[in-house]
Amino acid sequence: MKSEIISIGDELLIGQVVNTNSAWMAQELNKVGISVIRITSIADDHADIIKALDEASERADIILMTGGLGPTKDDITKLALCDYFNSPLVFDQPSLDNIQRIFTLRGYTMNEINRKQAEIPACAEALVNIHGTAPGMAFRLNNKVYFSLPGVPFEMKALMSDHIIPMLQKMSDKVIIHKTILTQGVGESFLADKIEEWELSLPSYIKLAYLPQPGMVRLRLSATGTSKEILQKEVDIFIEQLYSLIPEYIFGEDDDNLETVVGQILKEKNHTLSTAESCTGGYIAHLITSIPGSSSYFNGSLVTYSNQSKVQTLNVNPHTLEQFGAVSGETVIEMAEGVKKVFSTDCSIAVSGIAGPDGGTPDKPVGTVWIAVSVPNKEIQVKKFHFGEHRVRNIRRSALAALDMLRKQLMND
Amino acid sequence: MKSEIISIGDELLIGQVVNTNSAWMAQELNKVGISVIRITSIADDHADIIKALDEASERADIILMTGGLGPTKDDITKLALCDYFNSPLVFDQPSLDNIQRIFTLRGYTMNEINRKQAEIPACAEALVNIHGTAPGMAFRLNNKVYFSLPGVPFEMKALMSDHIIPMLQKMSDKVIIHKTILTQGVGESFLADKIEEWELSLPSYIKLAYLPQPGMVRLRLSATGTSKEILQKEVDIFIEQLYSLIPEYIFGEDDDNLETVVGQILKEKNHTLSTAESCTGGYIAHLITSIPGSSSYFNGSLVTYSNQSKVQTLNVNPHTLEQFGAVSGETVIEMAEGVKKVFSTDCSIAVSGIAGPDGGTPDKPVGTVWIAVSVPNKEIQVKKFHFGEHRVRNIRRSALAALDMLRKQLMND
Numbered sequence: 001m002k003s004e005i006i007s008i009g010d011e012l013l014i015g016q017v018v019n020t021n022s023a024w025m026a027q028e029l030n031k032v033g034i035s036v037i038r039i040t041s042i043a044d045d046h047a048d049i050i051k052a053l054d055e056a057s058e059r060a061d062i063i064l065m066t067g068g069l070g071p072t073k074d075d076i077t078k079l080a081l082c083d084y085f086n087s088p089l090v091f092d093q094p095s096l097d098n099i100q101r102i103f104t105l106r107g108y109t110m111n112e113i114n115r116k117q118a119e120i121p122a123c124a125e126a127l128v129n130i131h132g133t134a135p136g137m138a139f140r141l142n143n144k145v146y147f148s149l150p151g152v153p154f155e156m157k158a159l160m161s162d163h164i165i166p167m168l169q170k171m172s173d174k175v176i177i178h179k180t181i182l183t184q185g186v187g188e189s190f191l192a193d194k195i196e197e198w199e200l201s202l203p204s205y206i207k208l209a210y211l212p213q214p215g216m217v218r219l220r221l222s223a224t225g226t227s228k229e230i231l232q233k234e235v236d237i238f239i240e241q242l243y244s245l246i247p248e249y250i251f252g253e254d255d256d257n258l259e260t261v262v263g264q265i266l267k268e269k270n271h272t273l274s275t276a277e278s279c280t281g282g283y284i285a286h287l288i289t290s291i292p293g294s295s296s297y298f299n300g301s302l303v304t305y306s307n308q309s310k311v312q313t314l315n316v317n318p319h320t321l322e323q324f325g326a327v328s329g330e331t332v333i334e335m336a337e338g339v340k341k342v343f344s345t346d347c348s349i350a351v352s353g354i355a356g357p358d359g360g361t362p363d364k365p366v367g368t369v370w371i372a373v374s375v376p377n378k379e380i381q382v383k384k385f386h387f388g389e390h391r392v393r394n395i396r397r398s399a400l401a402a403l404d405m406l407r408k409q410l411m412n413d
Numbered sequence: 414m415k416s417e418i419i420s421i422g423d424e425l426l427i428g429q430v431v432n433t434n435s436a437w438m439a440q441e442l443n444k445v446g447i448s449v450i451r452i453t454s455i456a457d458d459h460a461d462i463i464k465a466l467d468e469a470s471e472r473a474d475i476i477l478m479t480g481g482l483g484p485t486k487d488d489i490t491k492l493a494l495c496d497y498f499n500s501p502l503v504f505d506q507p508s509l510d511n512i513q514r515i516f517t518l519r520g521y522t523m524n525e526i527n528r529k530q531a532e533i534p535a536c537a538e539a540l541v542n543i544h545g546t547a548p549g550m551a552f553r554l555n556n557k558v559y560f561s562l563p564g565v566p567f568e569m570k571a572l573m574s575d576h577i578i579p580m581l582q583k584m585s586d587k588v589i590i591h592k593t594i595l596t597q598g599v600g601e602s603f604l605a606d607k608i609e610e611w612e613l614s615l616p617s618y619i620k621l622a623y624l625p626q627p628g629m630v631r632l633r634l635s636a637t638g639t640s641k642e643i644l645q646k647e648v649d650i651f652i653e654q655l656y657s658l659i660p661e662y663i664f665g666e667d668d669d670n671l672e673t674v675v676g677q678i679l680k681e682k683n684h685t686l687s688t689a690e691s692c693t694g695g696y697i698a699h700l701i702t703s704i705p706g707s708s709s710y711f712n713g714s715l716v717t718y719s720n721q722s723k724v725q726t727l728n729v730n731p732h733t734l735e736q737f738g739a740v741s742g743e744t745v746i747e748m749a750e751g752v753k754k755v756f757s758t759d760c761s762i763a764v765s766g767i768a769g770p771d772g773g774t775p776d777k778p779v780g781t782v783w784i785a786v787s788v789p790n791k792e793i794q795v796k797k798f799h800f801g802e803h804r805v806r807n808i809r810r811s812a813l814a815a816l817d818m819l820r821k822q823l824m825n826d
Binding site: 308 | 453
């Protein structure tokens with residue numbers, strides 16, 4: 001089955017918004033064996049929408065649209081769909097109930113514009129958008145299926161995962177299974193060298209993809225066939241081989257991320273964590289507390305941006321700062337010790353570095369980061385890293401490196 | 414003049430790469446008055462490339478392609494261009510010299526595959542790619558102009574800035590200007606109600622777009638005409654009217670964001686800031702410290718996830734927690750007072766709330782958030798918010814609401 005994605009919105013055509021929606025959707029569609037043959041971005045323009053739908057339905061079986069479903073005048077996708085499918089707008093009660101629920105929750109009063117968001121073309125099937133007021137819609141015409149989704153990424157994603165992907169899976173006769181292995185602390189080309197023989201041993205119906213991200217590389221196996229059981233067994237064997245080849249780099253699978261993996265280990269081992277952050281500026285705490293239930297193992301963080309605050313709140317010795325500088329192994333050790341006492345935890349992470357773009361010196365250029373990790377019954381571990389020149393990337397890479405150090409220290413308990 | 418962008422590459426259609434090139438190109442084209450009417454992503458497929466070129470040249474005057482110019486077998490754009498323009502491949506000496514220069518620079522030896530990158534269709538004008546081995550190309554046919562560029566972002570960008578934009582500027586007679594106003598603390602539909610009359614008063618050549626993001630709505634005016642000066646004056650008048658209509662919601666313009674705006678005000682007024690974060694878990698500190706130079710006004714943050722840490726580190730009265738709970742106006746006031754003392758700052762933000770998905774009660778459902786903001790010579794300001802059910806969004810909305818409260822308090826000094 002072939003699909004096309006039509007992204008609707010003037011903001012895409014002036015480059016104000018990068019089209020991340022279509023990349024995410026393409027990933028999800030490919031996972032269930034539906035190839036995407038074209039992605040088209042067009043304006044919030046009636047004629048353009050009709051034209052794009054006409055063209056896409058000549059090439060594809062499944063057409064997915066995003067955007068243009070907001071309550072304001074510039075959002076005209078719904079009217080274009082009425083014309084395209086020759087179907088009048090009608091009120092959809094479940095959609096209206098959903099809008100009402102959201103407004104009650106937020107403590108706002110609904111106005112006429114909001115109410116009108118519950119209108120959909122009569123021939124459409126409404127897909128309830130639990131995160132927003134614009135319902136998703138499904139249409140069928142001439143053996144083709146069409147979906148219209150809001151452009152707000154998390155609303156679109158929920159509608160895709162809850163409604164559309166399950167619907168499309170039922171329509172397909174092919175089975176595709178995926179398994180993703182997450183690695184940290186190793187570059188793509190180095191990884192490729194290490195697993196070259198293993199990669200060559202994969203049969204033609206099991207494909208490997210390298211998916212690099214700042215600070216990590218994901219390895220995804222995709223197996224295509226007719227029996228889920230057989231494919232699963234084969235993939236499991238290859239994954240087992242991979243674990244024995246590169247055990248030191250693998251930190252998780254599929255939708256794991258370092259913060260969930262670290263959280264699970266802390267929970268299982270009944271540990272508590274605190275963080276002392278200088279250059280990461282609270283980002284490690286943010287990652288950890290993004291996980292529901294993190295309050296059971298995370299007590300708190302001290303973001304100490306000034307030297308003074310390192311001394312006053314973390315009890316770092318002023319002489320240490322003077323002699324070795326804030327960005328040093330000696331300082332992060334004292335920060336890691338100090339923060340454990342402040343928050344009464346048995347584990348801690350401390351980070352100090354030069355995120356940039358300013359503040360670098362010949363001795364300590366931008367990207368120099370010291371990380372200390374403390375866990376019970378072990379000496380504090382300290383490491384020095386050299387990241388790049390890009391501030392936001394340095395912050396992210398420091399945070400991931402710190403979480404991975406903690407993970408390894410806890411695993412070796 | 415109308416343009417279209419055709420992005421060529423299998424990696425775009427499986428979602429492995431987000432198409433950031435086309436957004437950047439669209440921005441640059443719009444800046445010089447060339448509107449982009451469509452962006453199309455297609456596979457590295459001969460027939461698809463020819464088809465896309467055919468279609469685009471029916472609609473647009475300028476067609477820009479990226480991708481598929483690499484030295485490997487899967488890169489077939491150049492051969493497709495030979496067919497489309499009915500022109501054989503010939504060696505281009507300046508391109509060959511450029512490849513030779515790059516290989517000498519990197520200390521590599523050129524092979525036949527690299528040499529072949531200097532071949533271009535005979536009818537093309539070569540555009541020297543100083544950063545890479547694949548030359549850019551310009552074609553003219555039936556009063557249309559076509560460009561083919563490598564997909565590597567920094568190579569494409571240099572070719573656009575050095576060659577293509579200057580060429581197009583000479584060809585254009587239309588001017589487009591954009592102005593974006595950033596609002597916080599108000600939903601899209603309420604905003605639409607508030608500015609309906611103003612919106613209706615806009616002339617047909619000035620278009621308004623609503624661009625919602627979690628926690629903010631951007632309003633963009635786009636004016637098209639022939640004189641930049643006249644358009645700018647008109648847009649300025651409408652923007653001024655907008656400021657007088659919704660002054661309380663506007664926090665910035667164009668590429669501003671709340672963390673940069675707040676940072677500028679703190680710097681100008683010579684204030685220092687600290688934050689005490691419960692449910693936001695360090696995210697406010699992270700936003701603030703993402704900005705280069707934030708160390709001059711941001712001293713630090715205390716992320717106090719447990720009640721105990723609120724008492725011990727922020728000196729919150731245990732009776733306050735007992736009587737009113739951690740999520741209360743009383744508690745955030747004491748947190749805001751406490752954190753100023755810890756970090757010796759004259760301004761502070763304190764947040765406590767229930768980010769979810771668990772922890773809600775009938776009295777204090779998930780999404781209930783209390784924020785306190787303290788600035789010099791004013792009483793502490795406290796507000797209660799009701800956000801949604803989604804943890805990560807609640808964290809983001811809380812952070813933006815807190816920064817906006819601080820901004821307003823500082824503006825009213």
